[in-house]
Structures are given as structure tokens and as C-alpha cells.
Amino acid sequence: MSVVTTIDAETGVTAREVNPRKRKIAPYLLIAPAIVMLVVAMGYPLGWQIYTSVHHYGLAQQFGKAAEFVGVDNFTTLFSSSTTWMVVIRSLVFCLVNAGLTLLIGLGAALLMKAVHKAVRLTIQIAMLLAWATPVTAAVTIWIWLFDWHHGVINWVLSHFWPSMVHFNWLGTPLGFYSVATLIVVWMSVPFVAFSIYAGLTQVPDEVMEAAQIDGATAWQRLTKITLPLIRPVLMIVALLQLIWDLRVFTQTRMLQDYQDPLNVDLLGTYIYRMGIGQSDFSMASAFSIFVLLLTIAVSWFYVRELIKEDN
Amino acid sequence: MPSTQETTAQETTTGQLGIATGGPVLKEGVSLRVRRIGKVLLALSGVALALIWAFPVYWMVSSSLLSNTTLGKSTPTWFPSSGTLNNYRTVLADGRFFDALSVSLRVTLLTVFVVLIFAFLAALAISRFKFKGRKGFVLALLFIQMLPAEGLFIAQYKMMANAQLLNSVIGISVLYIAAVIPFTVWMLRGFVAGIPAELEEAAQIDGCSPTGAFFRVTFPLLAPGLVASGVYAFLQAWNEFTVALVIMQEPTSRTLPLWLRAFVEGSRAREIDWGAVMASSTLVAVPVIIFFLFVQGRMTSGLVAGAVKG
Secondary structure, X not given: OOOOOHHHHHHHHOOOOOOHHHHHHHHHHHHHHHHHHHHHHHHHHHHHHHHHHOEEOOHXXXXXXXXXXXXXXXXXXXXXXXXXXXXXXXXXXXXXHHHHHHHHHHHHHHHHHHHOOHHHHHHHHHHHHHHHHOOHHHHHHHHHHHOOOOOOHHHHHHHHHOHHHOOOOHHHXXXXXXXXXXXXXXXXXXXXXXXXXXXXXXXOOHHHHHHHHHOOOOHHHHHHHHHHHHOHHHHHHHHHHHHHHHHOOOHHHHHHHOOOOHHHHOOHHHHHXXXXXXXXXXXXXXXXXHHHHHHHHHHHHHHHHHHHHHHO | OOOHHHHHHHHHHHHHHHHXXXXXXXXXHHHHHHHHHHHHHHHHHXXXXXXXXXXXXXXXXXXXXXXXXXXOOOOOOOOOOOOOOHHHHHHHHOOHHHHHHHHHHHHHHHHHHHHHHHHHHHHHHHHHOOOOOHHHHHHHHHHHHHOOHHHOHHHHHHHHHHOOOOOOHHXXXXXXXXXXXXXXXXXXXXXXXXXXXXXXXXHHHOOOOHHHHHHHHHHHHOHHHHHHHHHXXXXXXXXXXXXXXXHOOOHHHOOHHHHHHHHHHHHHHOOOOHHHHHHHHHHHHHHHHHHHHHHHHHHHHHHHHHHHHO
């Protein structure tokens, strides 16, 4: 962050005098509105959440009884439940599979965009933009229709190869449910990854690649020994962003749950939703929310470090 | 598809390259053919990738034009040649779409307006001033930007319930503004930092006040950054589902994404009318897609200039 500070050092030299005290409080006045918004909409709820997570908050408290302090009891209850652990493990696996697939396909698409003729590249880019721009609720609705067990086009295609796929109810089994959710997430996320990596690839100088080719490097060697190391910063940032985003997947799973007995397919977000909004168990929901926030911050830490590194 | 001219041109270059490095002349013809086949295969897989990625959107629009009887046939109808706009009439008939549109517009415009002002002021502070706590503020922004809505929405729900702001445009806008501010500040900071302070100083030497120099010189140069941030805030607020789901539970206060889900739910009570459902998806998605395609060049350059480079 080196670009920043010229003005206050140099205004002294310019024609007009600026009151130094005014200079001092000005930045605080400028960030005040943003800070007020963040404190009101996030700070206060966060405080409430921490408070609630260490208190017993049940039905009686709904009617005004003071909540009783219980220390870490809520956390102990929460994490001695195998349901909770199943949700955590499922979410981690879901996150890794989704982020991995997205990165692989995104990288492949970016390399393809670099390799093909301009017209083909433009076609890919427009198609990807369509997926990127589709609002998530609309995207989920479309995919539910594509996967519809009765009239969906996917079952129609698959039934030509596997006759048993006629009328296969995708959302009726956990594995089918996660497959559909994964397809939606990957379809929506690949464009951002592909565009970012493609932007990185255009920065790789052609001379380097030509030199390597003349020296006899195979295409695979050029990819793994030159291209990937050169675009490592971009790869790191999109990978970390993808991990964070796929950990917090909510809209897709929540909307797909409308179609399936929801109890055994919860991921982090829908689990909180069920406890908090569904069962009004605010203590448990708060305790688990804090766990999710900590988990996110742990992953974000690497991301922020990369960003700061890029920034310097 | 690649034009033949360009393909040959490229191959000649590679061919020459092979000769220049003393590549075995005998193999030249074979490797040329292999290369050409490779090129064609790559182009074909590129087109296949594009078709797969665009298909869901095409299928949505196509299905929205077909009747439920046609969609229920055992073989899919690939081209909506017998298409009508009947499904749209069905969807728009009860007016709920327009209620949701109005809620979405009010929430989004309020969010964009406030975010632009607040984020701009904060971006100015962190890129033009040195002050105690600056680094902490920037770090906090970066972390807050990554926080998942699901990690806070129960608490936000309770807060809005206590403040009597459930189902209100103001209530949800406050949450959206706070959710969007961190990233927009970070993005705008890049733009402000990209404008040399010397420009302002020059204007001051020419007799402008610092404020005047700022508004006459720096501010106009910031327009692309403000547009990019505004577009970002707009898309976030317009498409948001998670927070809206808990805050806007009344049927009359639904935003467009909630209306879409409710419409599908309502259709599920009977046998799903997929034509109408796809028409409602199209109504939600297509304006956003057109807007996105229109602004995306500016957007991505903004994202890159502001967020990645700095």
C-alpha cells in the first residue's frame, strides 16, 4: 500500500494552507458512515449472537423470561451431536469437491480459450457470461426443470444409454441431491474462474513459451513448468475465493430442499436456518453460526494475506 | 469456427519454426496434418463447451414459450416453433410479479445510492490519507467481505424483529448496504489510488481549493470506478436470496428472487406448470442477463483495476 499518502505531506507546499487539525480528523469523518453501517448491521448482531450462544434461550425466553448464562454448554451439546458432525463433514467434502471441479474445469476452459481461434473464444465467452449473469434463484429453477424426473431433458438423454434412468428421481437420494447441487454450483462458478485465469494467461509472454518449445519442452511440460507457476497468484486467489464461496453455499441447497425430505441433506447454512428459523432455537443456531464464522475467517486469512501481498 | 486463412497462416509460422530449428524435414508433412487435426478438435471442444454452458439458459427461454402439454410429451421439443406468450400472460395475471418488482427496485436503488456515497467517502479516506487505524480498517473490510450471510442472519433477523423492521424496505436495505460496502470500498480505493494526487496539486497551484480540486479533477476521473461499484451493488442487492428469505417473509414484501421461489412452490401444489415456471424464471433472469452483458466489459475491468491490481 505504497500509493497512498502523498497529499498530506505535500499540501503544505501548495498555495493554500490547510488547518492541520482538520487534516487529522478528516479521514475519520470520511470512514464514519461506513463504520456506522457495519456496526449496526453486523457488529450488533454479532454481539447478540455471541451473547446468545452462551445463554440458554428457549421457548420461555420467547415470552420475556431472562436468559440464563450457561457458558459453553450450548457448544458442548451442539458438538456432541453426531448430526452436527455429519453436517460439518458433508459441507467440507461438498466444498472441496465443488471447488476442485470448478477450478479444474475453469482452468481447462481458460486454456481452451487461449488455444482456439478468436471466433470460438468469443462463443465460449458469451456462453459463460450467460451462466455467470443468471440470478442464482433462476439458475436453480432451471436446473430443477432440467433434472425433473418425469419430463426433464437430462433423464431423456440418459435413458438412451441407461434405460434405468427413465424417471430417475435425482432429488430423491442424498447422492443425487448433492450431484444436482454440485452441477448448479459448478455451472455458475466456472465462468468467473475461467475469465480470471484467462486474464492471467494473456499476461504470460509468448516469447517464453516459444523459447521453451524450441528447447524441446512438450505441451504438458510447458503447462506445468511454465504456465502454471507464472499464473500462480491468480490461481491462489480464485482457489481461496472458491473454497470460501463453496463453504457457504445456501441458496442452491435451500431451494433444492423444497423437493426433498430435508433432514439428511443439510449443509452448514441450511443447518443454521433449520435451527434458527425453523425451530427458533436461537442459542444453538448462534453457537453454530459462530463456528461457521470462525471456519470462514480461518480460510479467509489465507485469502487476505494473498490480497495484501498482491497489493504491495 | 476458425477461418481457414488464419489456420494456414499459423501453421506456416510453426512450420517455418520447425525448419529454422532444423526439425526433421521428412516428418514435417505428418506433423502439419496432426497439428491441423488438433486445431479442429480444439475448436470443436470449444464449441461443445459453449453449447453446454449456454444450454440451460436457452432451455429456460425455449420452455417458457411452450405449453405444458408440449413440455409433457415423451420427446423434448428442441425448438419452440409453436411457441406462444401464453405462459407470460398466466404469470403476470395476478400482479404479484409487479409487486415484487417494485419491492426489488426500491431496495436495490436505496442500496446502490447509499453504498456509493458511503463507500466513496471511505475509499477516499484510505487512499488519500494516512491515519491511525487505517490498516486495521482495511483488514476488517477484507475479512467482513468474506463473512457468509448464513453466519449472521439469525441474529439479523432477531434484530430486525425487535426494531419492527421485518418486511420493510429500510430494514433489508440496511443489511444489504453493510454487506456490499466492504467490497465496494476496496474496489473504489484502487480507482482513487490510480489517480495521481499530483493532478489535484496542480489544480491547487492554479488556484483551486483542495475541495474544488477534488471535485473538478479527481471526481470526473472516478466515474468508471463509481459505475463499476454501482453495478456490483445493484447485482448483489437485486439477486440476493439468503437474507431476504429470513427478513421478507410476508407475501406482500417479497423481492423478485423470493417471488420466483414462491411461484414454483405455488405451482407445485398442483402438477408443476413448467412452462409458466420457466416464464417466471425468464422474467427474473433475462433483464439481469442483458444488463450484465451490457456492462460486463466495464465491470470486469473495474474489478481487475480496483480489486486485484490496486
